[in-house]
Amino acid sequence: MPRQRQKVMILYLAYSALDAGVKGWTLYDGTGRDHHTTGDTTEPPYATGMDALLDGWRVIQFPQLNPPYPGTEYTTSFQKNEFIFEKLEEID
Amino acid sequence: MMVDKQYLLDSRQMAEFVARGVLRFDEIVPDEINREVIAAIDGDGIASQPAGTPLSQCYPEPSPIGRMLRLPQIHGIIQSLVGPDPLFDHQAVHTRSANDVAAQGLHGDAIIDTRMHFDIQIMYFPHDVPLEMGGTLLLPGSHFRRVNEMDVARYQNFVGQMPIECKAGSMVAVHHGIWHAGRQNQTDQVRYMFKIRLNPTVRQFRLWNTHDLDGSTEPEVIYGAADPDAESIATILGRPEPWHEAADGRLEIVNRIKLWRFLTGDESYDVHYWLTRVENMPENRIASTLQKAG
Numbered sequence: 001m002p003r004q005r006q007k008v009m010i011l012y013l014a015y016s017a018l019d020a021g022v023k024g025w026t027l028y029d030g031t032g033r034d035h036h037t038t039g040d041t042t043e044p045p046y047a048t049g050m051d052a053l054l055d056g057w058r059v060i061q062f063p064q065l066n067p068p069y070p071g072t073e074y075t076t077s078f079q080k081n082e083f084i085f086e087k088l089e090e091i092d
Numbered sequence: 093m094m095v096d097k098q099y100l101l102d103s104r105q106m107a108e109f110v111a112r113g114v115l116r117f118d119e120i121v122p123d124e125i126n127r128e129v130i131a132a133i134d135g136d137g138i139a140s141q142p143a144g145t146p147l148s149q150c151y152p153e154p155s156p157i158g159r160m161l162r163l164p165q166i167h168g169i170i171q172s173l174v175g176p177d178p179l180f181d182h183q184a185v186h187t188r189s190a191n192d193v194a195a196q197g198l199h200g201d202a203i204i205d206t207r208m209h210f211d212i213q214i215m216y217f218p219h220d221v222p223l224e225m226g227g228t229l230l231l232p233g234s235h236f237r238r239v240n241e242m243d244v245a246r247y248q249n250f251v252g253q254m255p256i257e258c259k260a261g262s263m264v265a266v267h268h269g270i271w272h273a274g275r276q277n278q279t280d281q282v283r284y285m286f287k288i289r290l291n292p293t294v295r296q297f298r299l300w301n302t303h304d305l306d307g308s309t310e311p312e313v314i315y316g317a318a319d320p321d322a323e324s325i326a327t328i329l330g331r332p333e334p335w336h337e338a339a340d341g342r343l344e345i346v347n348r349i350k351l352w353r354f355l356t357g358d359e360s361y362d363v364h365y366w367l368t369r370v371e372n373m374p375e376n377r378i379a380s381t382l383q384k385a386g
Contacts, residue, residue, distance in 0.1 A: 010246070012247070012250075012335075012337075013337075014337055014338050015337060015338045015339065020338075022251070023250060023251055023334070023335045023336070023337060024247055024248075024249060024250040024251065024335055025248065025249050026246060026247060026248040026249070027248065035193070036248060037193075037194070037195040037248065037276065038195040038196060038197055038198055038229060038245075038247075038248050038249075038273045038275065039195055039226075039229035039248070039249060039253060039255055039273060039275045039276075040195065040248065040249065040275075040276065041249050042249070042253075044249075044251060074343055074346055074347075075238055075343075076236055076237050076238070076340050076343050076344060076347065077237055077238045077239055078237075078239060078243075078244070079247070079337065080337060080339075080340065081337060
């Protein structure tokens with residue numbers, strides 16, 4: 001069985017560039033060492049998406065830039081600038 | 093029954109509700125009532141009513157929840173937001189067991205609800221809630237987002253989120269669209285929060301104490317304005333939440349302007365020229381053009 005497990009980090013950035021500031025964050029730890037949940041931290045893990053890259057996280061999904069559907073130009077909904085990262089770590 | 097005007101919200105508090113969808117009142121309920129509410133929860137529970145019952149018919153004496161809701165300060169908050177005779181929608185005693193490390197996923201209550209009219213939810217904390225006990229997590233400024241219930245549960249944390257850490261007798265009044273979640277309880281004590289949702293029965297038009305409402309529609313200087321009033325209504329409505337994205341944060345200000353216009357009846361109200369600019373659709377050709385054409 002592979003000895004590596006995936007850690008996933010989702011960063012919600014201020015705008016669509018990877019070096020934008022972090023506004024929201026979510027973590028899932030496939031090694032089972034840490035258990036992250038709603039409202040468990042107050043400080044983001046990185047100041048920008050680029051800082052995560054510099055720390056060894058790999059980007060596995062960039063948000064698509066879609067024009068608003070006609071009639072929803074002024075509507076707000078989900079966070080648009082959702083970047084998904086992964087890191088593989090050895091387990092014991 | 094109408095509450096005395098002195099207990100109504102003022103215009104700045106109302107603007108804060110429009111901007112953030114959250115108003116917080118610390119230690120507003122006396123300890124005597126807090127203790128009675130906890131005893132009732134631990135005892136026979138809090139009797140509920142059918143949805144749509146006038147609030148005035150719910151919680152008759154000696155109900156401690158009734159005593160809490162009929163406090164003039166709380167009555168005034170309710171009347172300012174949803175009018176003098178709102179309907180009871182539903183209630184819940186949210187209980188989080190001791191050492192419960194599972195937090196609820198972020199969500200909006202009920203289903204997606206795009207009305208300009210709004211319901212409110214009162215969240216009342218009858219005992220001290222230290223940070224390690226959790227408290228409800230609120231995301232101020234999320235109330236205009238068009239999402240459906242748990243669709244936002246993927247979001248774990250935001251800059252500027254508001255975990256309710258408070259003393260006994262504190263409460264928040266929130267817009268029906270506010271994203272929230274019950275946080276972990278890492279203490280060895282059970283946690284209670286009483287929630288009630290209320291529906292307006294009147295047009296939500298200047299229900300608060302509007303004596304301080306600035307009726308001025310003078311155009312404002314957008315850039316280079318000297319020393320803007322830090323607590324003017326325009327400043328409150330124009331202040332982004334820390335978690336707002338740069339572009340959508342501007343749209344949130346537009347959402348606030350639209351709700352403020354609805355609540356005040358001032359259809360020309362604007363902040364930072366955001367709506368006036370896009371509403372400007374000149375249809376008259378200038379005279380010289382007409383003359384040339386003629």
